[in-house]
Amino acid sequence: MALVGSGRKVVGLAPERQHGFYGRDIVSVRQFTRDDLTYIFGVSDEMRSLVRRVGATDLLKGHILANLFYEPSTRTFASFAAAMQRLGGSVIPIHGVQYSSVSKGESLPDTIRTLACYADVIVLRHPDVGASEIAARYSAKPIISAGDGVGEHPTQGLLDLYTIYSELGTIDSLRVAMVGDLKHGRTVHSLARLLRMYQTELTFVSPEILRLPSELKCELEEAGRTVIETDSVESIIGTADIIYVTRVQRERFEDMREYEAVKDCYEITTELMARAKHRMALMHPLPRVGEIHYDVDDDPRAAYFRQMENGMYIRMALLAAVLGKA
Numbered sequence: 635m636a637l638v639g640s641g642r643k644v645v646g647l648a649p650e651r652q653h654g655f656y657g658r659d660i661v662s663v664r665q666f667t668r669d670d671l672t673y674i675f676g677v678s679d680e681m682r683s684l685v686r687r688v689g690a691t692d693l694l695k696g697h698i699l700a701n702l703f704y705e706p707s708t709r710t711f712a713s714f715a716a717a718m719q720r721l722g723g724s725v726i727p728i729h730g731v732q733y734s735s736v737s738k739g740e741s742l743p744d745t746i747r748t749l750a751c752y753a754d755v756i757v758l759r760h761p762d763v764g765a766s767e768i769a770a771r772y773s774a775k776p777i778i779s780a781g782d783g784v785g786e787h788p789t790q791g792l793l794d795l796y797t798i799y800s801e802l803g804t805i806d807s808l809r810v811a812m813v814g815d816l817k818h819g820r821t822v823h824s825l826a827r828l829l830r831m832y833q834t835e836l837t838f839v840s841p842e843i844l845r846l847p848s849e850l851k852c853e854l855e856e857a858g859r860t861v862i863e864t865d866s867v868e869s870i871i872g873t874a875d876i877i878y879v880t881r882v883q884r885e886r887f888e889d890m891r892e893y894e895a896v897k898d899c900y901e902i903t904t905e906l907m908a909r910a911k912h913r914m915a916l917m918h919p920l921p922r923v924g925e926i927h928y929d930v931d932d933d934p935r936a937a938y939f940r941q942m943e944n945g946m947y948i949r950m951a952l953l954a955a956v957l958g959k960a
């Protein structure tokens with residue numbers, strides 16, 4: 635069934651049979667090929683130079699984005715809004731669902747159907763794994779996931795991979811270490827899934843109870859990646875090309891004693907960075923709550939602020955692409 639509107643949405647076709655990004659939902663990084671990534675990174679480069687040269691354009695003039703967030707957000711919410719506005723479009727911001735009909739008990743499908751009447755694309759952050767896929771089923775307009783619980787955060791995965799490429803000029807043959815809450819960190823899940831398509835060596839650094847979900851580990855091994863698990867940052871500090879640090883996700887713990895036991899497990903300091911490779915990048919999806927000391931911010935290898943800026947260019951590229959204007 636093809637649904638019409640200002641954005642084409644082809645329902646029932648496998649993503650690989652759909653042409654390009656036009657009208658496509660973005661709910662998991664599993665849907666991308668390396669060619670898709672190369673294409674989106676190329677458009678993101680253009681968006682970056684456009685913003686630096688002239689700040690904004692009217693490519694998406696007359697288009698509307700609904701930014702629907704059931705969980706807290708600073709960067710994802712603001713960068714999607716900025717991306718849409720820099721492309722000349724406008725935004726319906728729903729950033730506290732307690733003020734919407736959700737607080738009256740409205741279901742996700744009904745909220746989505748409503749916003750699909752008014753907007754051309756819907757960005758959704760939700761606490762339940764799989765919520766974006768459910769939303770996509772009910773939406774006549776493209777759904778872009780902005781994170782579904784402990785599942786995935788596909789646009790963050792894309793901006794993280796784009797940052798790796800921008801910082802080091804390659805993705806293949808890198809040693810990537812991911813540090814922190816690998817169990818609940820949806821950004822880790824999306825980035826690791828993207829990295830499985832490249833010749834990378836992956837080391838996962840976490841306390842025992844925050845290890846990577848076993849099904850994800852299997853996916854990586856089946857794709858031929860070398861997967862190493864350790865609880866020691868010391869073991870990777872001198873060899874990693876990318877160190878991707880994450881916050882321990884307090885809101886995902888049922889037992890607060892478990893959280894207290896692991897919350898301060900790692901801190902990247904200037905002393906540790908002194909032992910890291912000269913050419914490497916230190917990344918973090920942010921927000922940080924103690925995992926990277928503020929003194930590290932002046933280190934040229936600290937890439938996390940460039941990483942969050944890249945988020946806007948990636949989201950500009952994705953919005954233009956799903957609305958058929960890239």
Ligand code: NCD
Binds near residue numbers: 790821880
């Ligand atoms: C992340 C998220 O929401 O998953 N934040 C973000 O979008 N940059 C990471 C986190 O909250 O720790």
